[in-house]
Amino acid sequence: MATKILYIEDETHIRENTADLLRLHEYAVTTAANGREGISQAMLSPPDLILCDIRMPHLDGYQVLDTIREYRPLATVPFIFLSAKTDEIDVRRGMALGADDYLKKPFTLDSLLLAVESRLQRETLREADLQARVEVLRQTMTRVSNHEYNTPLGGILGFASLMMAHYDEFDREESLSMLAMIKACSLRLKRSLDNLRLMETLQQVKPGQTEYTFFTNGASRIDPDRVQQQIHTLNDRLDASISCQPEVESANIALSDHNLGIILDELLDNAHKFSRGPHPIQITGRQAGLNYQLTIANQGLPFKAEDVARIAPFVQFDRHQYEQQGSGVGLAIVKKLLDLNHGLLSIDSLPAGETSVAIILPLAR
Template identity: 50%
Template sequence: MPTHILVIEDDKQIRENLSEMLTLHGFEIQTAANGREGISQALLHPPELILCDIMMPEVDGYQVLKVVRGNRLIANVPFIFLTAKTDPVDIRRGMNHGADDYLTKPFTLQNLLHTIESRLQREALRKQELKGQLETYRHSLGSVAAHEYNTALAGIIGFCSLLLDDYAQLSGEEVISMVEMIKVSGLRLKRSLDNIQLMDALQQLDPSQAAYRHFSSGHSSISAGLVDSYLVAVAYRQDREVSYELDVVSAELGLSEENLQLCLSELIDNAVKFSSSGQRILIRGIGKGTAIVLALLTKANPLKRSI
């Protein structure tokens, strides 16, 4: 597929010339006549590279760059300024805001193409490195998952064998206890399989935006009571007593209830798994707009609350 480039330029002649030249060289071009329009198009149809003039009415290039770098969906898109300003102070200002390169007007077609290809290659290398890191994590997760599978299956098979071999000698309470342990092991196995399924889904997305795209839509609410209910569920699944303290504000979040459930389960599960029985888990949640920052800490202090 051709590379998608967004050209933001208020000079109609320059804008049309750039669009025509780059289209002839195999790029897919989208144009915007001002900064405000450019921001809208970049958010609606994320480009693979942005060429942007600096001096524009209402919303200038610096403001466009600030919005781009502040939005997670397009924050890493290569951004090249087109400008007639050659003052080092102006160039430094753009670089400080996160611009990748500058082209001073007038520029040659060869210089333009070279600059574009250079930035696209650098972005491709960044994505490749990120993909490699994701693959490494995936392999690590696979080895951990194998251990999780075997642990859960060992519990299921072991208790089933006891029930089959010694059923006549077991009391009703013992049978119920074993069945409950089989259920706990089954829940543990299901969680591991669900995590692998999530990783497979994320692999289908652009690795640089996978997590954001997956977790940046929907609506849900969080509260101390909700976190408390997940602590109870995790304690049951891991079959252990959990000592904890909650300090979580209520907040409206910009992600779906399904993804909130997943995030809470994973965070709390890991906090419980990697804490000892003598430690208390302290969960703090601070609201920030449509997000919340959760901090899960472990302490060896006297227990305050347990389940």
């Protein structure tokens, strides 16, 4: 299939002559006499590359480029300016808006073909790199998801099958113990699915939407009772008794109780998951000027400082070294909620394995 080029030019003879020359070199060229027509054609039939003049009536080339880059299906289409307007400030303006190249009129056919071919080759390489990245992400998601979903599902099916096959052989205490394990596995599976849905919502949320208001408005009170409440919730979900030592000052923070609960749950769950030995999880909270800092520290697996920037769904750290549970979504949710509420996340880890996760949030006014 021939490469599709859209050429937007208001001067008829330049437009048609250039289009004919490109067609002779086996490009499928469509033309537009002005910016509005060019944008419409590009949206109706996305081209592989756009050539555009700058000085045009109604909409100039800069406005065309700005509109094209704002329209997601066309955001990465190679865009080349062809213009006699070649002041450095004009070139910089075009590049700042996302132009890929800039040819000065009059141009030779060879220079035009070279510019077109080089941009198309670069786009081919970009697409190949993107596909490779997508494939790596797909494989990672499959591996992580299989572990994260099949492990609790296997527990549910295993205990349920055991109870059905031997229901008259277990006493009440044994049955309750297995039911507790089924409940814990079910809650873990539900949490994994809920977090996926929440992360998808947080990644798409924008100002003006109802969801944006929900996740960015509100205030709550953090105090020892609120932290203990979240510890009890975590104990119930994990069917465990987590050792924690909270020393939390009471304060009103600019974060809804719903969001506070999510952040506490994810950070406490992570601290428990990566703890080693008998050391309890240390939870400290204090006011610091106009902000409130909450720190959760544990002894166990170290976390590299440079990994903070890599926090994202399905990103696991040192997977080759540690058999981790989790999909990486939890920390990504915490980071996104903090970003939405003017908060900060920092992680400090010593080689010996002491890791401190600190969040900083504004105090409620």
